[in-house]
Amino acid sequence: MRSVYERIVLGMLIFLMLFNMASVESSADMSAKPSISIKVDNAPESYYIALLDDYGFGKEDDAPAVTDIEEFDVDGGDVEEYLLNFSYEGWCYFQSPVGSDYKSCNENDMYEFSYMVPDPFRIIIIDANTGEVTLSDECDQKEYNCVVTYDFKTGEVTEHRAGRSFMRVFTVAFHYLMTLLLEFIVFLIFRYPRSRHNILMLMIINAITNIPLNLWLVSVVNGLGTFVITFFAEILILIFEAIAYGAALENDAEGYRAFGKGVGFSIVANVVSYVVGGMISLYVLGAIESILFWGYR
Known part of the structure; x- marks a missing residue:
């Protein structure tokens, strides 16, 4: 024994x-973990998706004054390096200490970010074919486990709270x-x-x-x-x-x-x-x- x-x-x-x-x-x-589940509507053919955080910079604070979005180099660019250097009106790439950071597209256009997630957040999509970079509207989530639909064409993020x-x-x-x-x-x-x-x-x-x-x-x-x-x-x-x-x-x-x-x-x-x-x-x-x-x- x-x-x-x-x-x-x-x-x-x-x-x-x-x-x-x-x-x-x-x-x-x-224990329950915070999460953001995203369904992308009208998505491009091939893309990468990640979350952005303002890291405490308010709209009236001294946020980094970067107002132009540089396109991604589809021929030789590294996605993670691009995201790490990304900044737009105070919004930067959210790199989680635990869990995944960015994701490649899948056939259902559905993604989950969990364990540590930003609040509020924006969604960034990098078109893998053209290099075009698109940002969603800001979402100030209401639920601990947030479920949203992101309309890629309009930029609107809708949180679903029914149920x-x-x-x-x-x-x-x-x-x-x-x-x-x-x-x-x-x-x-x-x-x-x-x-x-x-x-x-x-x-x-x-x-x-x-x-x-x-x-x-x-x-x-x-x-x-x-x-x-x-x-x-x-x-x-x-x-x-x-x-x-x-x-x-x-x-x-x-x-x-x-x-x-x-x-x-x-x-x-x-x-x-x-x-x-x-x-x-x-x-x-x-x-x-x-x-x-x-x-x-």
């Missing part, structure tokens, strides 16, 4: 393997149940007794941490402040769960060994939720939003 410490090491090895297999874009923990109440409830419930399922699998791997007490503690502790955080997240507009608060909140949640599981779960160990087992379980369970849960939620919630707001993927 493996010791608690061996299980912790094994869990961390599994995490590292999963992390290496997962792209940066698809890795996320099991958002259902999506908020579904997102909170989905994250809670998915976290519970993944942590229960880790619970079994750690060979905890499947007693009514332990299962109840698993449900209660997750309800205390997961549900309030996600209720708050889906009710606020995203931004750097939200990201920072969420980051520290999740650290506190990890500490709380480590102490709670160490103290509350019944097992065959005694004293400090029992507490240490609970701490190890909490760390591994959160790591698994971070990687596996994030990958699942990214695709499941994305598919649900596509059905609700666009009818297809």
Whole structure:
């Protein structure tokens, strides 16, 4: 029988393997993440799409006074280099510390930017055939998970808010149940007794941490402040769960060994939720939003 410490090491090895297999874009923990989902109407044949941020420059602030848009060199230009040097009336390329930055066009003209997104934002499209660069109107989003249609011809960005109440409830419930399922699998791997007490503690502790955080997240507009608060909140949640599981779960160990087992379980369970849960939620919630707001993927 493996010791608690061996299980912790094994869990961390599994995490590292999963992390290496997962792209940066698809890795996320099991709290709700801000996102901007875009459907482009009247799009050009081939293009690149990205988001712009004003980085706190207001219309009356001392924003960079670049008022001309330089075309992209389709013959030898590098898209990322062009975007990094792009500036127009204070709007610059939004390069996310986490997740993807720009995307190539796809057959459905549908795109999702997640984890960290600007607010307000503009959309930039680079025509891959002609090099022409087009900007959308400014969008001051109202929803944490923003769903918009961008009319390429008119520049208008329309945010869709119908059905958002259902999506908020579904997102909170989905994250809670998915976290519970993944942590229960880790619970079994750690060979905890499947007693009514332990299962109840698993449900209660997750309800205390997961549900309030996600209720708050889906009710606020995203931004750097939200990201920072969420980051520290999740650290506190990890500490709380480590102490709670160490103290509350019944097992065959005694004293400090029992507490240490609970701490190890909490760390591994959160790591698994971070990687596996994030990958699942990214695709499941994305598919649900596509059905609700666009009818297809």
